[in-house]
Amino acid sequence: MASATSPASLSFLPTISSSSTTSRATSTVRLHSRFLRSPVRGLGFAAADPVFSAHVASKVRSITSKPISRVVSMAKKSVGDLSPADLKGKKVFVRADLNVPLDDSQNITDDTRIRAAVPTIKHLISNGAKVILSSHLGRPKGVTPKFSLAPLVPRLTELIGVEVVKADDCIGPDVEKLVASLPDGGVLLLENVRFYKEEEKNDPGFAEKLASLADLYVNDAFGTAHRAHASTEGVTKYLKPSVAGFLLQKELDYLDGAVSNPKRPFAAIVGGSKVSSKIGVIESLLEKCDILLLGGGMIFTFYKAQGLSVGSSLVEEDKLDLATTLLAKAKAKGVSLLLPTDVVVADKFAPDANSKVVPASAIPDGWMGLDIGPDSVKTFNDALETTKTVIWNGPMGVFEFDKFAVGTEAVAKKLAELSGKGVTTIIGGGDSVAAVEKVGVADVMSHISTGGGASLELLEGKVLPGVDALDEAVATVTA
Numbered sequence: 001m002a003s004a005t006s007p008a009s010l011s012f013l014p015t016i017s018s019s020s021t022t023s024r025a026t027s028t029v030r031l032h033s034r035f036l037r038s039p040v041r042g043l044g045f046a047a048a049d050p051v052f053s054a055h056v057a058s059k060v061r062s063i064t065s066k067p068i069s070r071v072v073s074m075a076k077k078s079v080g081d082l083s084p085a086d087l088k089g090k091k092v093f094v095r096a097d098l099n100v101p102l103d104d105s106q107n108i109t110d111d112t113r114i115r116a117a118v119p120t121i122k123h124l125i126s127n128g129a130k131v132i133l134s135s136h137l138g139r140p141k142g143v144t145p146k147f148s149l150a151p152l153v154p155r156l157t158e159l160i161g162v163e164v165v166k167a168d169d170c171i172g173p174d175v176e177k178l179v180a181s182l183p184d185g186g187v188l189l190l191e192n193v194r195f196y197k198e199e200e201k202n203d204p205g206f207a208e209k210l211a212s213l214a215d216l217y218v219n220d221a222f223g224t225a226h227r228a229h230a231s232t233e234g235v236t237k238y239l240k241p242s243v244a245g246f247l248l249q250k251e252l253d254y255l256d257g258a259v260s261n262p263k264r265p266f267a268a269i270v271g272g273s274k275v276s277s278k279i280g281v282i283e284s285l286l287e288k289c290d291i292l293l294l295g296g297g298m299i300f301t302f303y304k305a306q307g308l309s310v311g312s313s314l315v316e317e318d319k320l321d322l323a324t325t326l327l328a329k330a331k332a333k334g335v336s337l338l339l340p341t342d343v344v345v346a347d348k349f350a351p352d353a354n355s356k357v358v359p360a361s362a363i364p365d366g367w368m369g370l371d372i373g374p375d376s377v378k379t380f381n382d383a384l385e386t387t388k389t390v391i392w393n394g395p396m397g398v399f400e401f402d403k404f405a406v407g408t409e410a411v412a413k414k415l416a417e418l419s420g421k422g423v424t425t426i427i428g429g430g431d432s433v434a435a436v437e438k439v440g441v442a443d444v445m446s447h448i449s450t451g452g453g454a455s456l457e458l459l460e461g462k463v464l465p466g467v468d469a470l471d472e473a474v475a476t477v478t479a
């Protein structure tokens with residue numbers, strides 16, 4: 001059982017001790033692309049520093065997404081369930097998420113998503129299938145050369161081991177000709193599906209045109225599985241069987257399987273900028289975990305809800321009641337919830353800001369908390385020591401600035417150490433993955449998700465349309 005208690009001197013902090021824990025691109029470009037998220041409406045936080053406000057606003061996902069309708073059925077048919085006879089000579093439409101970061105010279109700066117797509121493609125070609133590979137890249141509005149998939153061809157060819165043929169379009173007669181000339185075991189890469197606005201509209205006519213190229217469908221695009229687009233969802237209405245690829249299956253096994261039925265004690269570490277963007281995740285994890293560690297910008301809303309002064313730290317004034325409710329919920333469920341007991345504060349939101357470590361109860365006016373402090377790192381490390389499963393979503397501080405990356409990097413290192421001892425460590429996508437890569441410990445984690453938004457929605461218990469649309473693994477017996 002984890003000893004997840006806070007120092008007595010800070011017992012006013014909302015640490016809730018459990019009595020029932022026995023049960024369970026690092027590249028700049030990648031980070032940059034995440035800074036370009038859609039603009040936010042109605043921000044309700046107090047942040048005096050305009051640079052700080054802009055930073056936070058740029059990081060917030062739309063939280064007006066679909067309501068939780070039901071728990072996703074993960075029993076989906078997999079490409080591994082298909083026999084060699086199902087694949088030999090068959091045209092297989094493979095939707096992958098090859099949305100990789102490119103620099104200004106169109107060089108791939110992080111090929112993680114390409115490498116992750118390779119096992120499914122290799123399996124198909126080794127069974128004599130003709131692979132019609134499809135993906136989006138970026139968020140183009142119409143045909144935009146800089147979002148062409150052409151720069152991916154050499155790396156794909158190298159990793160797959162067969163010459164990848166590139167189409168200049170994703171539908172139409174020229175593509176059909178290329179498909180017709182594709183040998184068994186050949187790979188044709190279609191052009192960016194988002195060059196057609198019909199893709200994101202999930203237009204049935206467009207989906208049918210994509211589907212008409214192939215005999216069966218494999219979805220391996222976990223990073224896009226939360227989108228109901230023509231190539232991720234619509235196409236399944238016209239292609240049978242429609243099955244999960246190995247990457248999609250692995251993501252579901254970890255993010256749903258290992259989290260729903262964890263080896264215990266099970267700890268969750270949730271950070272990131274705002275409580276509002278993580279409510280669903282926190283609520284969902286409170287149902288499952290034994291220990292919950294909170295960090296990042298969201299902690300100041302919890303502090304303020306407890307009556308502490310937070311200086312000019314990020315606070316969502318309209319979420320103070322929610323923070324109190326979440327703390328009460330944790331207590332009622334017997335979850336050990338730990339908030340940092342000390343923080344690194346800065347006099348401005350900048351990499352070269354003056355900084356100092358202060359107790360959580362003593363944040364000076366005009367200073368903002370940008371990282372968790374050394375005592376908190378130690379407390380978190382101690383709490384994690386006896387765990388058997390850990391999931392992490394969201395950085396502990398503004399890790400993009402080296403000065404405020406210490407807490408996040410400490411968590412990454414601790415999880416790497418635990419992984420080495422056989423603990424299941426799952427990194428739930430997004431900036432946490434970038435942090436793990438920055439520290440150079442990505443390879444030792446049990447699972448690193450290739451989807452930021454998708455992993456978040458899955459952890460919230462939402463239905464992922466790209467998964468939901470696939471064939472069930474086992475026939476449902478009806479009365």
Ligand SMILES: Nc1ncnc2c1ncn2[C@@H]1O[C@H](COP(=O)(O)OP(=O)(O)O)[C@@H](O)[C@H]1O
Nearest residue numbers: 272273296297369370394395397398430431432
């Ligand atoms: N104390 C803090 N104040 C403001 N922003 C923070 C703070 N701690 C972390 N952040 C920011 O949170 C962002 C990550 O938030 P989020 O998108 O919710 O995480 P993830 O992408 O891992 O899901 C990072 O850009 C980081 O700078």
Ligand SMILES: O=C(OP(=O)(O)O)[C@H](O)COP(=O)(O)O
Nearest residue numbers: 097099139223224451452453454
């Ligand atoms: O990069 C992606 O999402 P992520 O940044 O949430 O991991 C996916 O390729 C989905 O892209 P989208 O958010 O433009 O639909």
